[in-house]
Amino acid sequence: MSQAETAGVLRRTSPLWTFGLLRSELVTTFRRWRTLALLAVLAAVPILVGIAVKIETSDGSGGRGGGGGPAFITQITNNGLFLVFTALAATLPFFLPMAIGVIAGDAIAGEANSGTLRYLLVAPAGRTRLLLTKYATTIAFCLIATLVVAVSALAVGALLFPLGDLTTISGTRISFAEGLGRALLIALVVAASLIGVAALGLFISTLTGSGIAAMATTVGLLITVQIMDQIPQLHALQPYFFSHYWLSFADLMRDPVYWHDLIRNLGLQALYAAVFGTAAWARFTAKDITA
Numbered sequence: 001m002s003q004a005e006t007a008g009v010l011r012r013t014s015p016l017w018t019f020g021l022l023r024s025e026l027v028t029t030f031r032r033w034r035t036l037a038l039l040a041v042l043a044a045v046p047i048l049v050g051i052a053v054k055i056e057t058s059d060g061s062g063g064r065g066g067g068g069g070p071a072f073i074t075q076i077t078n079n080g081l082f083l084v085f086t087a088l089a090a091t092l093p094f095f096l097p098m099a100i101g102v103i104a105g106d107a108i109a110g111e112a113n114s115g116t117l118r119y120l121l122v123a124p125a126g127r128t129r130l131l132l133t134k135y136a137t138t139i140a141f142c143l144i145a146t147l148v149v150a151v152s153a154l155a156v157g158a159l160l161f162p163l164g165d166l167t168t169i170s171g172t173r174i175s176f177a178e179g180l181g182r183a184l185l186i187a188l189v190v191a192a193s194l195i196g197v198a199a200l201g202l203f204i205s206t207l208t209g210s211g212i213a214a215m216a217t218t219v220g221l222l223i224t225v226q227i228m229d230q231i232p233q234l235h236a237l238q239p240y241f242f243s244h245y246w247l248s249f250a251d252l253m254r255d256p257v258y259w260h261d262l263i264r265n266l267g268l269q270a271l272y273a274a275v276f277g278t279a280a281w282a283r284f285t286a287k288d289i290t291a
Helices: 003-013 015-031 033-056 082-091 095-114 117-122 127-160 176-192 195-205 211-228 246-253 260-286
Strands: none
Touching (some): 015 033, 033 127, 082 095, 082 176, 082 246, 095 127, 095 195, 095 211, 127 260, 195 211
């Protein structure tokens, strides 16, 4: 074996090469204007919600009740920390998964469309390693995007509303420090709730050479599933939709915490990640790469 061939094998098996590939992918992804624009839109949602609540309650009437979903928005005027929970509840059904769908859908198809996929495989990255790197990058975006929403909401909440001890959905009082801890835990749960969408988008990305088509298909499926999850006649199937238990993170603001739906949500996301991750691997490793 020649010296060049030996170096190539060592690069293929070295953990440092894998880390370098991941670092390069993370830097490339988060430097793109599209990624920065998605994060900017996500950061703007808590700002708009906070300003809207501040204007509506500027006459001292307080928040209005009613409506379904997590009972957070009516408590924002009493404690700005509730803006974090409200912003996550507002972005989780569409904005966050849409952003994930764009990143995941473009992961493989975008490289094929730009003609860089064959170069990455020759680098050498290896198909399995490249696919895992793309998925890890998408998961990192899930976490960063969720934290952007949470940090933006916390900053706006602290600026426009008072902070302090807060009342849980169950009516008990907890300290502000404990509230911050629960807010961080909720953000992590929301990020974990998106790993199923990330795997689905990655699988779709392996089916086509068009990044736009992969992104549009992923977002289209997301909207379709969300609509189906609201049709009463499909109640028997709804517990198996990846979005069905997304808002279960509200149970972390109960005292004691209700774990049933939270565990079902995380288990369902793990199942989607396993199924579509395996499908993406099977497709990508057998795919004829021409671009």
